[in-house]
Amino acid sequence: MAATSDDRGPLRGALVYRQSAWTRLTHWLWAISLFFLLLTGLQIFNAHPTLYIGDQSGFSFDNAVLSMRAENTPDGPAGYTTIFGHRFDTTGVFGLSEWNGQLYQRGFPEWATIPSYGDLATGRVIHFFFAWLLVGTLLVWLIASLANGHFRRDIVPNGRDMRNLGRDIADHIRLRFHHMRDYSVLQKLAYASVLVIMLPLMILTGLGMSPGMNAALPWLPELLGGRQTARTIHFAVMVLLVGFFVVHILMILAAGPLNEMRSIVTGWYRTGPAPGHSEGEE
Incomplete structure:
Protein backbone atom coordinates (compact mmCIF):
# COMPACT_ATOMS: atom_id res chain seq x y z
CA MET A 1 0.00 0.00 0.00
CA HIS A 48 -33.70 -24.85 27.97
CA PRO A 49 -30.62 -23.75 29.97
CA THR A 50 -28.79 -27.08 29.87
CA LEU A 51 -26.09 -28.39 27.52
CA TYR A 52 -25.50 -32.06 26.70
CA ILE A 53 -23.11 -34.34 24.87
CA GLY A 54 -24.56 -36.74 22.33
CA ASP A 55 -27.61 -36.79 20.13
CA GLN A 56 -30.40 -36.93 22.70
CA SER A 57 -31.30 -35.50 26.10
CA GLY A 58 -33.91 -36.10 28.77
CA PHE A 59 -34.53 -37.63 32.18
CA SER A 60 -33.30 -41.05 31.03
CA PHE A 61 -29.91 -39.66 30.00
CA ASP A 62 -26.98 -38.60 32.15
CA ASN A 63 -25.07 -36.53 29.60
CA ALA A 64 -25.44 -32.93 30.82
CA VAL A 65 -22.24 -30.87 30.93
CA LEU A 66 -23.70 -27.52 32.01
CA SER A 67 -27.01 -26.42 33.49
CA MET A 68 -28.44 -23.28 35.06
CA ARG A 69 -31.34 -23.99 37.39
CA ALA A 70 -33.18 -22.70 40.47
CA GLU A 71 -34.71 -24.39 43.49
CA ASN A 72 -36.47 -23.57 46.73
CA THR A 73 -34.29 -23.85 49.84
CA PRO A 74 -34.99 -23.25 53.56
CA ASP A 75 -33.45 -19.80 53.03
CA GLY A 76 -35.59 -19.02 50.01
CA PRO A 77 -35.19 -19.45 46.23
CA ALA A 78 -31.62 -20.02 45.02
CA GLY A 79 -30.01 -20.23 41.61
CA TYR A 80 -27.17 -22.58 40.79
CA THR A 81 -24.97 -23.53 37.87
CA THR A 82 -23.64 -27.06 37.43
CA ILE A 83 -20.54 -27.62 35.27
CA PHE A 84 -19.39 -31.21 34.72
CA GLY A 85 -21.08 -32.25 37.96
CA HIS A 86 -19.66 -29.40 40.06
CA ARG A 87 -22.36 -27.14 41.47
CA PHE A 88 -21.94 -23.41 42.13
CA ASP A 89 -24.31 -20.94 43.79
CA THR A 90 -25.06 -18.27 41.16
CA THR A 91 -28.19 -16.70 42.64
CA GLY A 92 -28.93 -13.31 41.11
CA VAL A 93 -26.86 -13.97 37.97
CA PHE A 94 -27.38 -17.46 36.51
CA GLY A 95 -30.35 -19.72 37.21
CA LEU A 96 -32.26 -17.15 39.25
CA SER A 97 -32.22 -13.42 38.60
CA GLU A 98 -34.30 -10.34 39.28
CA TRP A 99 -36.62 -8.66 36.79
CA ASN A 100 -38.97 -5.80 37.66
CA GLY A 101 -38.22 -6.30 41.34
CA GLN A 102 -39.05 -10.02 41.40
CA LEU A 103 -36.91 -13.15 41.20
CA TYR A 104 -37.41 -15.38 38.16
CA GLN A 105 -35.96 -18.72 37.17
CA ARG A 106 -33.95 -18.16 33.99
CA GLY A 107 -30.51 -19.11 32.73
CA PHE A 108 -29.11 -15.68 31.88
CA PRO A 109 -30.50 -12.44 33.39
CA GLU A 110 -32.79 -10.12 31.45
CA TRP A 111 -30.09 -7.51 30.80
CA ALA A 112 -28.06 -10.10 28.86
CA THR A 113 -30.76 -11.16 26.38
CA ILE A 114 -32.69 -9.78 23.42
CA PRO A 115 -35.60 -9.44 24.03
CA SER A 116 -35.02 -8.82 27.73
CA TYR A 117 -38.23 -10.68 28.62
CA GLY A 118 -38.82 -14.32 27.74
Whole structure:
Protein backbone atom coordinates (compact mmCIF):
# COMPACT_ATOMS: atom_id res chain seq x y z
CA MET A 1 0.00 0.00 0.00
CA ALA A 2 1.14 3.56 -0.59
CA ALA A 3 2.51 5.51 2.36
CA THR A 4 2.46 9.25 2.97
CA SER A 5 4.90 11.12 5.14
CA ASP A 6 3.54 13.12 8.03
CA ASP A 7 4.46 16.81 8.07
CA ARG A 8 5.87 16.44 11.58
CA GLY A 9 8.74 14.30 10.35
CA PRO A 10 9.92 10.77 11.13
CA LEU A 11 9.28 10.94 14.88
CA ARG A 12 5.66 10.02 14.29
CA GLY A 13 6.26 7.64 11.42
CA ALA A 14 4.07 7.57 8.33
CA LEU A 15 0.40 7.19 7.61
CA VAL A 16 -0.24 4.00 5.67
CA TYR A 17 -3.45 2.73 4.13
CA ARG A 18 -3.83 -0.40 6.24
CA GLN A 19 -7.48 -1.49 5.96
CA SER A 20 -9.34 -1.73 2.66
CA ALA A 21 -12.97 -0.67 2.34
CA TRP A 22 -14.04 -4.34 2.18
CA THR A 23 -12.16 -5.13 5.39
CA ARG A 24 -13.67 -2.17 7.24
CA LEU A 25 -17.21 -2.84 6.02
CA THR A 26 -17.15 -6.53 6.91
CA HIS A 27 -15.52 -5.78 10.29
CA TRP A 28 -18.43 -3.57 11.37
CA LEU A 29 -21.05 -5.91 9.93
CA TRP A 30 -19.48 -8.74 11.94
CA ALA A 31 -19.44 -6.60 15.07
CA ILE A 32 -23.15 -5.77 14.71
CA SER A 33 -24.10 -9.34 13.76
CA LEU A 34 -22.19 -10.95 16.62
CA PHE A 35 -23.67 -8.50 19.13
CA PHE A 36 -27.23 -9.50 18.22
CA LEU A 37 -26.32 -13.15 17.79
CA LEU A 38 -24.87 -13.26 21.30
CA LEU A 39 -27.81 -11.66 23.09
CA THR A 40 -30.51 -13.47 21.08
CA GLY A 41 -28.54 -16.70 21.46
CA LEU A 42 -28.70 -16.34 25.23
CA GLN A 43 -32.46 -15.79 24.91
CA ILE A 44 -32.73 -19.06 22.96
CA PHE A 45 -30.51 -20.83 25.48
CA ASN A 46 -32.83 -19.70 28.29
CA ALA A 47 -35.64 -21.80 26.78
CA HIS A 48 -33.70 -24.85 27.97
CA PRO A 49 -30.62 -23.75 29.97
CA THR A 50 -28.79 -27.08 29.87
CA LEU A 51 -26.09 -28.39 27.52
CA TYR A 52 -25.50 -32.06 26.70
CA ILE A 53 -23.11 -34.34 24.87
CA GLY A 54 -24.56 -36.74 22.33
CA ASP A 55 -27.61 -36.79 20.13
CA GLN A 56 -30.40 -36.93 22.70
CA SER A 57 -31.30 -35.50 26.10
CA GLY A 58 -33.91 -36.10 28.77
CA PHE A 59 -34.53 -37.63 32.18
CA SER A 60 -33.30 -41.05 31.03
CA PHE A 61 -29.91 -39.66 30.00
CA ASP A 62 -26.98 -38.60 32.15
CA ASN A 63 -25.07 -36.53 29.60
CA ALA A 64 -25.44 -32.93 30.82
CA VAL A 65 -22.24 -30.87 30.93
CA LEU A 66 -23.70 -27.52 32.01
CA SER A 67 -27.01 -26.42 33.49
CA MET A 68 -28.44 -23.28 35.06
CA ARG A 69 -31.34 -23.99 37.39
CA ALA A 70 -33.18 -22.70 40.47
CA GLU A 71 -34.71 -24.39 43.49
CA ASN A 72 -36.47 -23.57 46.73
CA THR A 73 -34.29 -23.85 49.84
CA PRO A 74 -34.99 -23.25 53.56
CA ASP A 75 -33.45 -19.80 53.03
CA GLY A 76 -35.59 -19.02 50.01
CA PRO A 77 -35.19 -19.45 46.23
CA ALA A 78 -31.62 -20.02 45.02
CA GLY A 79 -30.01 -20.23 41.61
CA TYR A 80 -27.17 -22.58 40.79
CA THR A 81 -24.97 -23.53 37.87
CA THR A 82 -23.64 -27.06 37.43
CA ILE A 83 -20.54 -27.62 35.27
CA PHE A 84 -19.39 -31.21 34.72
CA GLY A 85 -21.08 -32.25 37.96
CA HIS A 86 -19.66 -29.40 40.06
CA ARG A 87 -22.36 -27.14 41.47
CA PHE A 88 -21.94 -23.41 42.13
CA ASP A 89 -24.31 -20.94 43.79
CA THR A 90 -25.06 -18.27 41.16
CA THR A 91 -28.19 -16.70 42.64
CA GLY A 92 -28.93 -13.31 41.11
CA VAL A 93 -26.86 -13.97 37.97
CA PHE A 94 -27.38 -17.46 36.51
CA GLY A 95 -30.35 -19.72 37.21
CA LEU A 96 -32.26 -17.15 39.25
CA SER A 97 -32.22 -13.42 38.60
CA GLU A 98 -34.30 -10.34 39.28
CA TRP A 99 -36.62 -8.66 36.79
CA ASN A 100 -38.97 -5.80 37.66
CA GLY A 101 -38.22 -6.30 41.34
CA GLN A 102 -39.05 -10.02 41.40
CA LEU A 103 -36.91 -13.15 41.20
CA TYR A 104 -37.41 -15.38 38.16
CA GLN A 105 -35.96 -18.72 37.17
CA ARG A 106 -33.95 -18.16 33.99
CA GLY A 107 -30.51 -19.11 32.73
CA PHE A 108 -29.11 -15.68 31.88
CA PRO A 109 -30.50 -12.44 33.39
CA GLU A 110 -32.79 -10.12 31.45
CA TRP A 111 -30.09 -7.51 30.80
CA ALA A 112 -28.06 -10.10 28.86
CA THR A 113 -30.76 -11.16 26.38
CA ILE A 114 -32.69 -9.78 23.42
CA PRO A 115 -35.60 -9.44 24.03
CA SER A 116 -35.02 -8.82 27.73
CA TYR A 117 -38.23 -10.68 28.62
CA GLY A 118 -38.82 -14.32 27.74
CA ASP A 119 -39.77 -14.38 24.05
CA LEU A 120 -38.25 -17.35 22.24
CA ALA A 121 -39.99 -16.70 18.92
CA THR A 122 -38.71 -13.12 18.59
CA GLY A 123 -35.26 -14.16 19.73
CA ARG A 124 -35.10 -16.86 17.05
CA VAL A 125 -36.25 -14.51 14.27
CA ILE A 126 -33.61 -11.92 15.12
CA HIS A 127 -30.96 -14.61 15.65
CA PHE A 128 -31.50 -16.25 12.28
CA PHE A 129 -31.54 -12.89 10.45
CA PHE A 130 -28.13 -11.91 11.80
CA ALA A 131 -26.83 -15.46 11.36
CA TRP A 132 -27.46 -15.30 7.62
CA LEU A 133 -26.03 -11.76 7.53
CA LEU A 134 -22.88 -13.16 9.17
CA VAL A 135 -22.67 -16.00 6.64
CA GLY A 136 -23.07 -13.63 3.70
CA THR A 137 -20.54 -11.18 5.09
CA LEU A 138 -18.01 -13.95 5.71
CA LEU A 139 -18.35 -15.13 2.11
CA VAL A 140 -17.94 -11.59 0.75
CA TRP A 141 -14.90 -11.04 2.97
CA LEU A 142 -13.31 -14.32 1.88
CA ILE A 143 -13.73 -13.56 -1.83
CA ALA A 144 -12.48 -9.97 -1.46
CA SER A 145 -9.57 -10.99 0.79
CA LEU A 146 -8.40 -13.67 -1.61
CA ALA A 147 -8.67 -11.19 -4.51
CA ASN A 148 -6.79 -8.28 -2.87
CA GLY A 149 -4.21 -10.39 -1.02
CA HIS A 150 -5.46 -9.48 2.46
CA PHE A 151 -5.94 -13.14 3.42
CA ARG A 152 -2.43 -14.17 2.39
CA ARG A 153 -0.72 -11.04 3.69
CA ASP A 154 -2.56 -10.34 6.96
CA ILE A 155 -4.27 -13.55 8.09
CA VAL A 156 -2.07 -16.55 7.30
CA PRO A 157 1.23 -16.57 9.29
CA ASN A 158 4.30 -17.47 7.28
CA GLY A 159 7.55 -19.08 8.41
CA ARG A 160 9.16 -15.78 9.35
CA ASP A 161 6.12 -14.85 11.44
CA MET A 162 6.29 -18.10 13.39
CA ARG A 163 10.00 -17.60 14.09
CA ASN A 164 9.08 -14.28 15.73
CA LEU A 165 6.30 -15.80 17.85
CA GLY A 166 8.29 -15.99 21.10
CA ARG A 167 9.47 -12.40 20.82
CA ASP A 168 5.98 -11.18 19.93
CA ILE A 169 4.51 -12.93 22.99
CA ALA A 170 7.17 -11.34 25.22
CA ASP A 171 6.50 -7.89 23.69
CA HIS A 172 2.75 -8.20 24.30
CA ILE A 173 3.30 -9.27 27.90
CA ARG A 174 5.42 -6.13 28.39
CA LEU A 175 2.81 -4.06 26.45
CA ARG A 176 5.44 -3.14 23.88
CA PHE A 177 3.61 -2.63 20.61
CA HIS A 178 5.31 -2.14 17.25
CA HIS A 179 3.10 0.05 15.09
CA MET A 180 3.70 -1.37 11.63
CA ARG A 181 1.67 -1.70 8.47
CA ASP A 182 1.75 -5.50 8.74
CA TYR A 183 0.04 -7.44 11.53
CA SER A 184 2.15 -9.14 14.15
CA VAL A 185 2.19 -12.93 14.32
CA LEU A 186 -0.11 -12.93 17.39
CA GLN A 187 -2.59 -10.74 15.55
CA LYS A 188 -2.51 -13.07 12.55
CA LEU A 189 -3.01 -16.14 14.72
CA ALA A 190 -5.87 -14.49 16.61
CA TYR A 191 -7.66 -13.32 13.46
CA ALA A 192 -7.08 -16.65 11.70
CA SER A 193 -8.52 -18.56 14.66
CA VAL A 194 -11.69 -16.44 14.51
CA LEU A 195 -12.15 -16.21 10.75
CA VAL A 196 -10.94 -19.65 9.71
CA ILE A 197 -11.92 -21.79 12.73
CA MET A 198 -14.43 -20.20 15.13
CA LEU A 199 -16.88 -18.53 12.75
CA PRO A 200 -17.06 -21.49 10.31
CA LEU A 201 -17.49 -23.84 13.29
CA MET A 202 -20.22 -21.60 14.68
CA ILE A 203 -22.00 -21.74 11.32
CA LEU A 204 -21.62 -25.52 10.98
CA THR A 205 -22.91 -26.23 14.49
CA GLY A 206 -25.82 -23.85 13.91
CA LEU A 207 -26.73 -25.77 10.76
CA GLY A 208 -26.24 -29.04 12.64
CA MET A 209 -28.98 -28.04 15.10
CA SER A 210 -31.49 -27.18 12.38
CA PRO A 211 -34.14 -29.88 11.76
CA GLY A 212 -34.39 -28.74 8.13
CA MET A 213 -30.66 -29.13 7.58
CA ASN A 214 -30.72 -32.46 9.44
CA ALA A 215 -33.12 -33.70 6.76
CA ALA A 216 -31.04 -32.30 3.90
CA LEU A 217 -27.64 -33.21 5.38
CA PRO A 218 -28.22 -36.09 7.82
CA TRP A 219 -24.47 -36.70 8.09
CA LEU A 220 -23.78 -33.24 9.55
CA PRO A 221 -25.10 -33.83 13.12
CA GLU A 222 -23.32 -37.18 13.16
CA LEU A 223 -20.09 -35.49 12.08
CA LEU A 224 -20.44 -33.07 14.99
CA GLY A 225 -21.17 -35.82 17.52
CA GLY A 226 -24.94 -35.41 17.61
CA ARG A 227 -27.36 -32.46 17.74
CA GLN A 228 -26.84 -31.93 21.47
CA THR A 229 -23.06 -31.95 21.04
CA ALA A 230 -23.46 -29.42 18.22
CA ARG A 231 -25.41 -27.17 20.59
CA THR A 232 -22.69 -27.51 23.24
CA ILE A 233 -19.93 -26.72 20.74
CA HIS A 234 -21.99 -23.75 19.51
CA PHE A 235 -22.15 -22.42 23.08
CA ALA A 236 -18.44 -23.07 23.71
CA VAL A 237 -17.41 -21.20 20.56
CA MET A 238 -19.62 -18.30 21.69
CA VAL A 239 -17.68 -18.17 24.96
CA LEU A 240 -14.38 -18.17 23.04
CA LEU A 241 -15.59 -15.35 20.79
CA VAL A 242 -16.57 -13.28 23.83
CA GLY A 243 -13.09 -13.92 25.24
CA PHE A 244 -11.54 -12.81 21.94
CA PHE A 245 -13.63 -9.63 21.99
CA VAL A 246 -12.52 -8.75 25.53
CA VAL A 247 -8.83 -9.28 24.71
CA HIS A 248 -9.28 -7.42 21.40
CA ILE A 249 -10.68 -4.34 23.15
CA LEU A 250 -7.97 -4.44 25.84
CA MET A 251 -5.25 -4.58 23.17
CA ILE A 252 -6.82 -1.64 21.31
CA LEU A 253 -6.82 0.43 24.51
CA ALA A 254 -3.23 -0.54 25.30
CA ALA A 255 -1.88 0.02 21.77
CA GLY A 256 -3.51 3.42 21.24
CA PRO A 257 -7.27 3.55 20.68
CA LEU A 258 -7.29 6.66 18.46
CA ASN A 259 -4.83 5.17 16.01
CA GLU A 260 -6.54 1.78 16.00
CA MET A 261 -10.02 3.28 15.53
CA ARG A 262 -8.78 5.54 12.73
CA SER A 263 -7.46 2.45 10.96
CA ILE A 264 -10.74 0.51 11.08
CA VAL A 265 -12.89 3.59 10.30
CA THR A 266 -10.85 5.39 7.61
CA GLY A 267 -8.30 2.74 6.65
CA TRP A 268 -5.32 4.96 7.54
CA TYR A 269 -2.90 3.88 10.27
CA ARG A 270 -0.05 5.76 11.92
CA THR A 271 3.05 3.59 11.95
CA GLY A 272 5.82 3.78 14.52
CA PRO A 273 8.85 6.08 14.27
CA ALA A 274 11.65 5.42 11.84
CA PRO A 275 14.53 3.29 13.17
CA GLY A 276 16.76 5.21 15.53
CA HIS A 277 14.06 7.64 16.68
CA SER A 278 11.92 7.60 19.80
CA GLU A 279 8.23 7.19 19.31
CA GLY A 280 6.26 10.39 19.80
CA GLU A 281 2.77 10.81 21.11
CA GLU A 282 -0.15 9.90 18.96
